[in-house]
Amino acid sequence: MKRLIAGGLVIAAAALALTPAASAAPTPAADQPLAGLVIALDPGHQLGNSNPANFDELAKTHFNGYETKICNTSGTATNDGFPEATFTWNVAQQVKAQLEALGADVRMTRHSNSWKKWGPCVNERGAFGAKVGADLMLSIHADGADSSGYGFYVMVPSVIKGWTDDISSKSIRLGKRFVSGMAAAGAPRSTYVSGQMMITPTISTLNFSDVPVILLESGNMRNATEARRMKDPAGQRQYADWIVAGLRAALRR
Numbered sequence: 001m002k003r004l005i006a007g008g009l010v011i012a013a014a015a016l017a018l019t020p021a022a023s024a025a026p027t028p029a030a031d032q033p034l035a036g037l038v039i040a041l042d043p044g045h046q047l048g049n050s051n052p053a054n055f056d057e058l059a060k061t062h063f064n065g066y067e068t069k070i071c072n073t074s075g076t077a078t079n080d081g082f083p084e085a086t087f088t089w090n091v092a093q094q095v096k097a098q099l100e101a102l103g104a105d106v107r108m109t110r111h112s113n114s115w116k117k118w119g120p121c122v123n124e125r126g127a128f129g130a131k132v133g134a135d136l137m138l139s140i141h142a143d144g145a146d147s148s149g150y151g152f153y154v155m156v157p158s159v160i161k162g163w164t165d166d167i168s169s170k171s172i173r174l175g176k177r178f179v180s181g182m183a184a185a186g187a188p189r190s191t192y193v194s195g196q197m198m199i200t201p202t203i204s205t206l207n208f209s210d211v212p213v214i215l216l217e218s219g220n221m222r223n224a225t226e227a228r229r230m231k232d233p234a235g236q237r238q239y240a241d242w243i244v245a246g247l248r249a250a251l252r253r
């Protein structure tokens with residue numbers, strides 16, 4: 001989503017982990033419930049998307065089936081400047097470790113959180129899930145909304161013929177289960193997005209996907225309570241736990 005940050009030019013906006021089976025039973029072991037699944041994780045933005053040296057690359061545009069969008073945005077930040085890119089990176093690392101411990105094959109759209117780097121562009125992020133044969137892609141973000149609002153919500157693709165008609169209904173179905181799972185684990189539901197789900201044609205990361213895809217806005221970085229949790233390593237672990245619960249609910253594992 002386009003994000004305006006104060007003051008400036010804004011680039012706004014399976015390797016089957018089969019457990020050694022005593023019998024030939026194909027069902028995953030209790031401690032490896034995600035064995036056989038490939039999950040693509042997309043930690044939103046990149047730290048260097050805020051670096052002016054990268055603005056030319058980031059300004060390159062792609063048509064996403066609905067509208068033309070720039071390569072990638074800076075993302076939002078807490079009021080005291082903790083960037084969304086760092087939040088999504090830290091949380092995604094922990095989600096990855098937990099999913100792997102549960103047997104999943106996890107692939108990441110970016111491999112660093114670097115002031116020098118930018119992107120990848122949203123069209124590449126969107127296409128990534130199919131490229132790695134993912135069963136599901138989760139794009140992890142945080143919102144920059146009015147400070148009074150808080151809580152998580154998801155965005156999933158609406159139907160755009162020739163673009164998302166193959167993945168929209170499954171993404172909505174998995175998205176609803178993800179929301180229920182995250183809320184059941186204790187994550188605060190969004191106070192400003194009804195049903196904690198937006199079904200939208202505008203998000204390139206969703207539109208370029210050819211596998212079921214969910215974009216999570218983990219919380220509102222402009223809300224004081226959530227900002228504190230997002231900056232705190234223990235809070236980041238809490239988000240990771242909630243997200244893993246959401247994914248397990250979505251995948252029914």
Ligand SMILES: [Zn+2]
Nearest residue numbers: 044075141142
């Ligand atoms: Zn974002």
